[in-house]
Amino acid sequence: MDVDELISSSKLLKHWPSLFITLALIWIVKRLFFKGNRVLKTYNLDEQVEEEVEHFADLGDELQPALEDKPHVPFVPGQNLNPNGAKRLYELMRGRRSIRSFSSHPKPDLSVIEDCIRAAGTAPSGAHTEPWTYCVVQEPELKRSIREIVEQEELVNYSQRMHPQWVTDLRPLQTNHVKEYLTEAPYLILIFKQTYGLSENGKRMRRHYYNEISTSIAAGILLCALQAAGLASLVTTPLNCGPALRNLLGRPVNEKLLILLPVGYPKDGCTVPDLARKNLSNIMVTF
């Protein structure tokens, strides 16, 4: 039967119930998979905004602010105008490099790590939600378990899971799935973003706006503090290890691993990739 025949025939009329069911089902499926669509269409949102606008209904509906409503207070500047301050911070940070070979000794004082995390804790955050948890691992046994989980997954990443372009792009860094630094570095800091929070009585869910951006900004401040202390580190994102590492540390389901950061002193004779950084003119545009 060709199309002309179908259209002209009475079959179309005879089968209208099936057509109706079909269309209804498509509509239902679409509704199920695209909850946010209605809002998106009404307001013509840019695609990035979707996440922020959606999924409000399922977090309970008492309208109390997550923070206390209090009068504002005068701003007390923490630091006076210092025209050399920016340059000095640049000079400090341009010495930072990602280190992939750490020595176990000497072990920096935990108090230094604490000061670094205190610094990270001063970061701004969406609606002041402070959506971060820092797990500091020193225990050799636990580091070994972390290393096992990561090496197992990274082996799959390098050998099968990831696109050959990924493997090719990483080649100049000379990384592979073997992660000695996970047992050799004196500290592993596992940075979790909290995708939502709980109110003080643990009853009400709190929305953690922009939790990934906020936690990453805090990580940037952490890197500054580590560098100021003379400590080396490596930002890593062990692909597909998040849930296993979260379970290993007994962290709750609202926390998702963002960064695994080994911290310590570089091993003697440690080398790094011969990388150049972009010039200012390549990253800044003035108007």
Add this chain to the structure above:
Amino acid sequence: MDVDELISSSKLLKHWPSLFITLALIWIVKRLFFKGNRVLKTYNLDEQVEEEVEHFADLGDELQPALEDKPHVPFVPGQNLNPNGAKRLYELMRGRRSIRSFSSHPKPDLSVIEDCIRAAGTAPSGAHTEPWTYCVVQEPELKRSIREIVEQEELVNYSQRMHPQWVTDLRPLQTNHVKEYLTEAPYLILIFKQTYGLSENGKRMRRHYYNEISTSIAAGILLCALQAAGLASLVTTPLNCGPALRNLLGRPVNEKLLILLPVGYPKDGCTVPDLARKNLSNIMVTF
């Protein structure tokens, strides 16, 4: 007609073509909307990984590394062990507050802003892609246009688009859609993440792994440099303004607005919300 009747009747048999069409259509719709599923199922990925694993095919298929393949070089430490360094950085950063009222004068030297962006440019990035662009706006006319775009969208955000819980959670900050700081602050830094890049000859697409995390870490370092210089700022995420602001500045489509950061000195008598920060024991867990 009730369900029993339907099942026992011969209608089910008679209507099998409609049923078949229905099921086929559901399958097609599902396929269309869930491209990545096959990979996900094969490897049992955690949900966060999806984005990194997907969409490799559409970026061209020459396997050249994005970086040059070069021998590694000895690591030269930039800063010696400094047990007080972390504490000093904490003392610097704990004075940082988000300021929402800026004075137009004095205007900090552009060279200070440049040093801050240089500092941000030392940030680590996924596979050293440096996926960031900093647009520095001083031009009063342009600031006015930016303010118009933002106020228009934020009005919709506050009055209609966002869930009442969002409005309630923000109430303690006493913000609204009026954004005087966008014309009063001497500088607006618009931080764009580059979602992908181009190779030097502009021919080949480059994958920008973790571009949002990397650009946010760099923003954290930028905040440290601004603070070291004695400058105040405000991290803002003007919801749904990204594309309009990108077009206004003539930035390419691979760049997405991440943060709009007014920078300057606080206005005399400037107040801030009376916020407390979490204690170390609430953000750090040791193992």
